Amino acid sequence: MNPPLRVAVTGAAGQISYSLLPRIASGAMFGPGQRVILQLLEVPVEKAMKALEGVAMELDDCAFPLLAGMELTDNARVAFRDADWCLLVGAKPRGPGMERADLLKDNGAIFTAQGRIIDEVASAEARVAVVGNPANTNAMIAASTARRLPAERFTAMVRLDQNRAQTMLARKAGVDTTAVTDIFIFGNHSPTMFPAFEHAKIQGQPAATRIPDRAWLEGEFCEKVGKRGAAIIAARGASSAASAANALVDHVRDLCTPGAIHSVAVPSKGHYGFAPEVWAGLPVRTTTPGSYEILTGLTLDAFAQSKIAATNKELVEERGMVADLLG
Numbered sequence: 001m002n003p004p005l006r007v008a009v010t011g012a013a014g015q016i017s018y019s020l021l022p023r024i025a026s027g028a029m030f031g032p033g034q035r036v037i038l039q040l041l042e043v044p045v046e047k048a049m050k051a052l053e054g055v056a057m058e059l060d061d062c063a064f065p066l067l068a069g070m071e072l073t074d075n076a077r078v079a080f081r082d083a084d085w086c087l088l089v090g091a092k093p094r095g096p097g098m099e100r101a102d103l104l105k106d107n108g109a110i111f112t113a114q115g116r117i118i119d120e121v122a123s124a125e126a127r128v129a130v131v132g133n134p135a136n137t138n139a140m141i142a143a144s145t146a147r148r149l150p151a152e153r154f155t156a157m158v159r160l161d162q163n164r165a166q167t168m169l170a171r172k173a174g175v176d177t178t179a180v181t182d183i184f185i186f187g188n189h190s191p192t193m194f195p196a197f198e199h200a201k202i203q204g205q206p207a208a209t210r211i212p213d214r215a216w217l218e219g220e221f222c223e224k225v226g227k228r229g230a231a232i233i234a235a236r237g238a239s240s241a242a243s244a245a246n247a248l249v250d251h252v253r254d255l256c257t258p259g260a261i262h263s264v265a266v267p268s269k270g271h272y273g274f275a276p277e278v279w280a281g282l283p284v285r286t287t288t289p290g291s292y293e294i295l296t297g298l299t300l301d302a303f304a305q306s307k308i309a310a311t312n313k314e315l316v317e318e319r320g321m322v323a324d325l326l327g
């Protein structure tokens with residue numbers, strides 16, 4: 001058997017992690033033959049650390065065969081030491097009356113510090129996946145501090161948006177979700193992101209052929225994918241957790257699976273009209289485990305270009321708001 005992978009998870013006592021950690025420990029993320037050591041980071045607050053102890057007790061009580069160890073800590077250096085994967089879930093939530101710029105700055109400070117420490121102490125092969133919002137910009141900030149690890153190793157999650165779009169297309173066409181492929185998310189993990197339906201396929205045919213309702217695709221579909229997070233909060237009284245954890249499992253598993261084609265927020269390098277220095281959701285193909293190439297050559301009509309321009313504008317604005325934090 002391979003040596004255990006060290007997986008650092010921040011925000012480990014939060015609601016996403018509560019759904020995520022059992023999935024990692026059960027083998028859903030790295031496969032049924034791969035043991036894992038969980039390195040769990042929380043804030044240095046008694047309540048949070050106590051809650052983390054409770055989570056660890058539950059993981060113990062699952063007797064997962066693949067769980068080779070756990071470390072519970074409020075020290076980022078301990079959490080990220082020799083980590084193969086760093087899953088950055090913890091972030092400061094937006095409080096009442098808080099401006100977006102303040103949220104960006106507060107989280108920017110967290111991700112500057114964590115990016116720097118990851119770069120110093122994580123495995124030379126470390127990969128980073130950011131979930132904590134604003135995820136794209138947080139990934140960019142963390143990557144900007146790194147001197148040893150290449151920027152491409154820092155990704156942010158747009159997979160929840162992809163999964164939401166996949167199910168919505170399947171429902172509309174009356175098919176199983178597995179019949180829907182190649183639905184890619186472009187841009188920011190925010191209501192501006194664009195689910196690019198024109199490349200999507202349903203049972204191998206263009207989605208627009210199977211769903212000939214262009215007004216629905218451009219209107220309700222895009223809007224509902226973008227605002228799904230708010231709809232969950234309105235219904236559940238809390239933000240998406242199980243589906244976010246599931247999306248992170250998909251994000252990492254597909255990044256470990258050569259040939260997988262999926263949406264990931266990565267440094268755009270100017271593809272598809274995005275500013276070169278922002279982290280944008282883009283279609284990628286995994287090349288070797290943990291590495292990917294951006295899929296190029298997809299055509300974008302005027303509608304798609306206008307949607308991409310809007311989400312790129314937001315990413316560029318976010319970058320401007322944290323310019324002083326970039327390393």
Ligand code: NAX
Pocket residue numbers: 010011012013014015016017041042043048089090091092093110130131132133134135157158159160161189239240241244
């Ligand atoms: P919770 O508030 O339940 O948990 C967050 C946890 O992070 C808390 O336990 C907190 O103590 C901890 N934390 C805060 N700062 C930390 C730090 N510097 N180091 C370590 N731990 C820290 O939030 P939860 O529902 O789990 O959501 C976590 C993040 O995911 C939020 O930023 C949320 O906005 C974001 N989301 C991102 C999604 C995406 O698709 N990219 C979707 C779901 C979710 O909204």
